[in-house]
Amino acid sequence: MDVKAIRQLFPILNQEVNGHPLVYLDSSATSQKPLPVIEAVDAYYRHDNSNVHRGVHTLGTRATDKYEGAREKVRRFINASSTAEVIFTRGTTTSINTVAYSYARSNLKAGDEIVITPMEHHSNIIPWQQAAKATGAQLKYLPLQEDGTISLKDVHETITENTKLVAIAHVSNVLGTVNPVKEVAKIAHEHGAVILIDGAQGAPHMKVDVQDIDCDFYAFSGHKMCAPTGIGVLYGKRQHLESMEPVEFGGEMIDFVNLYDSTWKELPWKFEGGTPIIAGAIGLGAAIDFLNDVGMENIADHEHKLAAYALEKLRTIDGISIYGPEERAALVTFNLDDVHPHDTATALDAEGIAVRAGHHCAQPLMKWLNVTATARASFYLYNTEEDIDVLVDGLLKTKEYFGDVF
Amino acid sequence: MSFSNLDTLYRQVIMDHYKNPRNRGAVDGDALTVDMNNPTCGDRIQLQMKVEDGVVTDAKFDGEGCSISMSSASMMTQAIKGKQINDALTMSTMFSKMMLGEEIDTDELDFGDIAALQGVSQFPARIKCATLAWKALEKGVKEQ
Numbered sequence: 001m002d003v004k005a006i007r008q009l010f011p012i013l014n015q016e017v018n019g020h021p022l023v024y025l026d027s028s029a030t031s032q033k034p035l036p037v038i039e040a041v042d043a044y045y046r047h048d049n050s051n052v053h054r055g056v057h058t059l060g061t062r063a064t065d066k067y068e069g070a071r072e073k074v075r076r077f078i079n080a081s082s083t084a085e086v087i088f089t090r091g092t093t094t095s096i097n098t099v100a101y102s103y104a105r106s107n108l109k110a111g112d113e114i115v116i117t118p119m120e121h122h123s124n125i126i127p128w129q130q131a132a133k134a135t136g137a138q139l140k141y142l143p144l145q146e147d148g149t150i151s152l153k154d155v156h157e158t159i160t161e162n163t164k165l166v167a168i169a170h171v172s173n174v175l176g177t178v179n180p181v182k183e184v185a186k187i188a189h190e191h192g193a194v195i196l197i198d199g200a201q202g203a204p205h206m207k208v209d210v211q212d213i214d215c216d217f218y219a220f221s222g223h224k225m226c227a228p229t230g231i232g233v234l235y236g237k238r239q240h241l242e243s244m245e246p247v248e249f250g251g252e253m254i255d256f257v258n259l260y261d262s263t264w265k266e267l268p269w270k271f272e273g274g275t276p277i278i279a280g281a282i283g284l285g286a287a288i289d290f291l292n293d294v295g296m297e298n299i300a301d302h303e304h305k306l307a308a309y310a311l312e313k314l315r316t317i318d319g320i321s322i323y324g325p326e327e328r329a330a331l332v333t334f335n336l337d338d339v340h341p342h343d344t345a346t347a348l349d350a351e352g353i354a355v356r357a358g359h360h361c362a363q364p365l366m367k368w369l370n371v372t373a374t375a376r377a378s379f380y381l382y383n384t385e386e387d388i389d390v391l392v393d394g395l396l397k398t399k400e401y402f403g404d405v406f
Numbered sequence: 407m408s409f410s411n412l413d414t415l416y417r418q419v420i421m422d423h424y425k426n427p428r429n430r431g432a433v434d435g436d437a438l439t440v441d442m443n444n445p446t447c448g449d450r451i452q453l454q455m456k457v458e459d460g461v462v463t464d465a466k467f468d469g470e471g472c473s474i475s476m477s478s479a480s481m482m483t484q485a486i487k488g489k490q491i492n493d494a495l496t497m498s499t500m501f502s503k504m505m506l507g508e509e510i511d512t513d514e515l516d517f518g519d520i521a522a523l524q525g526v527s528q529f530p531a532r533i534k535c536a537t538l539a540w541k542a543l544e545k546g547v548k549e550q
Contacts, residue, residue, distance in 0.1 A: 018411075342447060342472035343416075346532060350412050359448040366448065372470045373448045401409050401416075 001298040007382050009034040009290075020352030023387045028173050028201060028331050028378035029356050030223045033287075037226055040286035041279050051275055053252060067278050070285030071268070077288045078218065079209040080235055084267035087241070088281050091232035092200040093123040095219030096167070098234055098271065099196055100127035102244040103217075104165060110136030112164040115193075117142045117150060117179075118368050119172040122361040124198040128167055137164070144368060147325040148175035155184055159191050166195040170202025170218075174360045174376065176307065176328030178202075182213045189214070194240065200224060204380070205303055205329060207296040210235050222280060227287035231280030234271070241267050248273035291381075299381045303330035306379045306388065313392045319399065323369055331378035333360070336395065339402045341375040347398040353391055414525035415532070416473065423477035423519065428484050429466045437464070438550060442542035444534055449475045453483075453542040457550070462486045462494055467539060474532050478523060479539035485518045486543070495547060498540045505533045 007013055010032045015022050024032060044066065050059035052067045071083045080086055089095045104127075108114070114128045118141050132139045142150050142158050159166060166188040171178050181197050188195040194216035202208060203218075204225035210218050217240070222231040236244075246253055246264060253273040255263040264270035291299065307330045314320055319337035336344055345357035356376045359366045366372060377391055433454040443450045449471030456464040465483040469476070486494040493515055500510045501520065507527040512520065526536045 340472035342449075342474070342532070342535065346415065346529060347409070347412060349531075350409060358446065363448070372450075397409055401412060 001294060001302050001381070003302070003382065003384055006034075006294065007384075009036070010382050011035065011038075013382060017352040017354070018350050023351075023353045023390050025377040025379065025383065025387065025391060026354045026356050027204075027380035027383070028224070028376065030229065031204065031226050031380050032382065033228065033283075034226055034290050036290045037228070037283050037286045041228060041283045044279050044282045049279075052278055053269070063278055066282050066285070067276065070281040070288075073285040073288045074233055077208070077292070078203065078233075078235055079211050081211060082238060085235055085238050085241065087234040087236065087268045087271045088276055089219075089232045089234050089271075090230055090277065091221040091223070092198060092219045093232075095217075095232055095234035096123055096196065096198065097127050098247050099217050099219075099236070100131045101247045103194070103240060104128070104131035104137075105134055106245065108132075108135040108137040108164050111162060112137040113140050113160065113162045114138070115140045115142060115159055115163050115166045115188075117168055118144055118364050119148065119175055119177060119362070120167070120169055120364075121173055121198065121200065122363070123200075124167055124169060124196075125364065128165075142168075148172070148177050148323065149325050150177075150179060150184075152180065152183055152187070155187050159187055159193060161191055163188070163191050163193040166193050167198065168195070169198045169200075170208075171205070171329045172324070172365075173201050173331070174333050174362050174365055174374070175324030176331045176333070177325055178327070178329055181215065185214050185216075201329060201331075204291075206300045216240055222284040222287065225284075225287055226290055227284040228280050231277045231284050233284075238267065241271070244271075246270050246273060250274050252276065294381060302381060303379055306330050306383055306385065307332070309385050310377065310379070310388045310391075313388055314395070317392065317395055317399070320395070323374065330380070330383075331376060333374045333376040335371060335374050336399055336402075339398060341373045343402065344375045344395070344398055347401060348391070348394045351390070351394045351397070353394050355391075415529050417522040417525065419519050419522040420473060420477045423480040424473040427467075427476060427480040429480065429487075430468060431466050432468065433464050433466045437466075438546050440542045440546035440549070442538060442545060444471070444475070444538050446534070447472075449535060449538055451475065451479055451538055451542055453479070453539060453546060455486075455543075455546060457491055460491050462489055462491055467542075471538070472532075472535055474523075474526060474535035475538045478520075478536045481519045481523070482539045482543065485516065485520055489515070491547060494543060498544055501540050502537060505536060 048062040050063040052064040074086050075083045185195045196217035197215045199220040203220035218235040223229040250273040310332045321335045323333045341357035437454040440453045451469035454466045467479040
């Protein structure tokens with residue numbers, strides 16, 4: 001994998017921030033966009049822009065072909081068995097909420113259980129809190145091991161005959177933990193429960209095969225995998241999606257509309273009320289082509305090396321606390337002793353280094369870690385070991401700076 | 407910009423307030439109590455004020471956050487003690503202006519160390535940290 005050549009395709013990386021070359025280490029928040037994606041969106045608006053699924057005219061046909069072509073690219077990317085199982089949404093949050101509203105509210109009742117983990121992003125906690133309140137179901141948490149992983153023994157013990165739904169992150173956005181989702185899916189199914197996987201931090205970084213995982217739902221966002229913001233995907237097994245009611249009603253999703261009653265289009269369109277995110281979907285299609293050209297396995301391999309290198313180098317800093325397991329996705333969450341993570345992030349920004357600081361939309365996990373906030377450096381295919389060297393150097397300077405003023 | 411430019415933000419007096427916060431803790435007896443979070447970053451503050459005959463006779467804070475939010479709270483409690491509540495609110499408005507980079511006259515109402523926070527206006531991402539305590543003050547007065 002030629003990272004230097006890849007970086008040339010990301011024009012945004014070629015700039016100075018506060019007088020230093022930009023070192024972008026916040027891809028878990030959002031990834032940067034390569035030229036093929038920027039150009040695909042640009043070309044759509046220059047040449048093909050039109051509404052989909054209605055115009056008889058040529059532009060309408062072109063826009064529809066590109067939009068549905070992107071759906072087929074997504075289908076192949078995650079190995080869904082049919083495009084009927086690929087619903088375009090606004091992002092992971094909307095995808096999870098669709099399942100929480102439509103599936104959970106009509107299939108759960110008092111006495112049922114929803115099982116999640118304390119490492120979830122808020123978007124995989126709150127929809128279930130609300131669904132539990134609405135149905136009388138109980139929300140249960142899998143315990144975490146000391147290193148921030150889950151054990152299959154605990155999964156066996158927590159999921160019971162009353163469990164109707166399990167929702168779990170593929171990869172933790174704070175700890176970098178890669179959860180054994182295939183094994184958890186098997187255990188959930190043995191108890192008659194369905195499983196939703198929050199793939200926001202999974203799909204961008206590794207080969208995902210929804211049929212191999214055998215998950216019932218898989219949710220992810222385009223913007224974390226080189227596509228524009230505002231486009232995401234909900235994968236669902238056809239049998240579930242068929243029986244689920246739409247969440248949004250209006251144009252594009254109807255079959256026949258009568259004065260007092262209407263019928264819905266077939267899958268996947270019954271879940272895509274209103275004019276869809278056409279340019280976003282086309283951008284996602286281009287992002288998938290780009291990622292496939294590089295190779296998901298090459299990306300995973302590159303990131304695995306970066307994660308190991310980052311752990312090794314960051315550990316050499318005195319007074320650093322690093323959270324999460326040894327074996328992890330390409331992100332490192334940490335704190336420097338006596339320096340608040342916001343101050344760390346501001347100091348690094350002065351050196352052109354972009355990291356995230358705060359609670360990372362995971363307040364329950366912050367409580368579990370017994371911290372109020374942390375700093376996080378996250379990596380993607382365009383990052384290099386030199387980026388990590390710059391980070392380590394920046395952190396040493398940060399320590400020195402705040403050590404001096406204290 | 408580099409680390410030397412950070413001095414614009416992290417003035418010595420700010421670091422002193424962060425390291426040795428003034429008025430940290432709880433007010434004795436009944437007090438106006440306000441809890442305030444910065445939901446985007448997790449900073450939180452509890453502000454307690456004793457207001458007698460329109461005068462802030464005591465002010466204390468507790469909480470967790472970065473050097474800017476905690477030092478700002480420390481400086482604010484120091485500055486509003488003994489002030490008319492209306493003057494404290496005027497100071498809050500002036501502080502917001504200062505965060506927008508506007509020139510303000512800090513002499514009239516005795517801003518004390520607060521002027522040291524002027525540099526925050528050059529770090530837009532950190533303005534919310536500096537205004538957290540003042541937002542708590544405004545909320546408290548409104549709810550009174």
